[in-house]
Amino acid sequence: MNIVCVGAGSMAESMIHGWINKRILSPRNISVMNKSDVERLEFLRDEYGVNIVQKEKTELENADFILLAMKPKDVRAALGGIQEHLSPGTVILSVVAGVSIQTIQKLVGDLPVARAMPNTSAKIGKSATGVAWSKQVTLDQQYELRDLLSSIGSVTVVQESQLDAVTAVAGSGPAFVYYFAEAMTEAGVNSGLSLEDATKLVRHTIAGAADMLQQADFKELRKKVTSPNGTTAAGIASLEKNDFKRIIGECIEQASSRSQALGREFE
Ligand SMILES: NC(=O)C1=CN([C@@H]2O[C@H](COP(=O)(O)OP(=O)(O)OC[C@H]3O[C@@H](n4cnc5c(N)ncnc54)[C@H](O)[C@@H]3O)[C@@H](O)[C@H]2O)C=CC1
Numbered sequence: 001m002n003i004v005c006v007g008a009g010s011m012a013e014s015m016i017h018g019w020i021n022k023r024i025l026s027p028r029n030i031s032v033m034n035k036s037d038v039e040r041l042e043f044l045r046d047e048y049g050v051n052i053v054q055k056e057k058t059e060l061e062n063a064d065f066i067l068l069a070m071k072p073k074d075v076r077a078a079l080g081g082i083q084e085h086l087s088p089g090t091v092i093l094s095v096v097a098g099v100s101i102q103t104i105q106k107l108v109g110d111l112p113v114a115r116a117m118p119n120t121s122a123k124i125g126k127s128a129t130g131v132a133w134s135k136q137v138t139l140d141q142q143y144e145l146r147d148l149l150s151s152i153g154s155v156t157v158v159q160e161s162q163l164d165a166v167t168a169v170a171g172s173g174p175a176f177v178y179y180f181a182e183a184m185t186e187a188g189v190n191s192g193l194s195l196e197d198a199t200k201l202v203r204h205t206i207a208g209a210a211d212m213l214q215q216a217d218f219k220e221l222r223k224k225v226t227s228p229n230g231t232t233a234a235g236i237a238s239l240e241k242n243d244f245k246r247i248i249g250e251c252i253e254q255a256s257s258r259s260q261a262l263g264r265e266f267e
Pocket residue numbers: 006007008009010011012033034035036037069070071072074077078079081095096097117118119120171
């Protein structure tokens with residue numbers, strides 16, 4: 001399987017790292033190109049052993065997959081620059097937020113296109129990625145796509161219309177957890193802990209809880225911590241009084257609407 005990464009920033013690097021680390025691909029089957037930053041390409045070549053796309057761009061013609069990993073504003077120019085080198089049957093795998101499959105097909109023709117939304121935990125192989133694909137993607141290519149994406153974490157196949165919700169819950173989700181961690185730390189300091197101790201306690205509490213979340217139902221886990229009339233019950237009562245679920249609901253709704261709006265802006 002040959003892959004060309006068009007766009008060689010942090011998301012492309014996370015994926016390259018995952019592919020090589022999990023032995024899904026050998027470095028010699030991966031090529032990279034970007035807009036103009038040759039030093040960046042040389043870094044990726046030296047660090048991972050991947051190829052740099054040459055002036056003739058023949059790597060594109062031989063690609064089974066092309067990873068699109070640039071900012072939405074750069075998609076049009078990037079696809080314009082590679083279009084004449086695309087072969088029928090090459091799958092375009094886009095991780096670009098907000099740009100629809102239909103828009104990509106308008107720019108490249110009737111190629112198979114998959115649209116994925118990973119998150120930054122891809123860097124440590126723990127992304128929660130949602131993916132949707134066009135009808136041109138064959139069954140074999142679907143299996144290959146799952147392999148490619150599972151090297152950076154879990155994969156959930158969804159309808160394209162659900163990708164805005166995926167973006168809110170999983171794409172932006174890590175930032176919401178980090179914000180919760182900031183709030184817990186500040187509250188710990190306000191309750192008398194040193195910043196250093198509060199930071200350490202919050203970091204390990206969330207890491208431990210994240211591991212526990214893999215093993216049981218979320219509500220069951222919460223109930224096990226909550227003794228009748230105890231400290232957790234008092235804290236949860238305060239969250240309920242302040243309508244915590246409504247606040248989180250609105251946060252996800254706003255993020256999802258923004259994802260829809262970004263898509264419309266691009267069209
Ligand atoms: N970082 C994140 O948390 C997530 C990012 N994404 C999406 O992934 C995409 C890439 O994000 P990052 O890797 O963080 O961006 P980045 O800014 O680190 O990298 C962008 C790359 O695109 C290249 N590029 C720009 N114009 C180009 C052109 N015309 N032709 C070829 N290459 C071109 C740049 O040279 C650079 O290598 C974005 O669309 C973003 O929405 C998706 C999910 C999560």
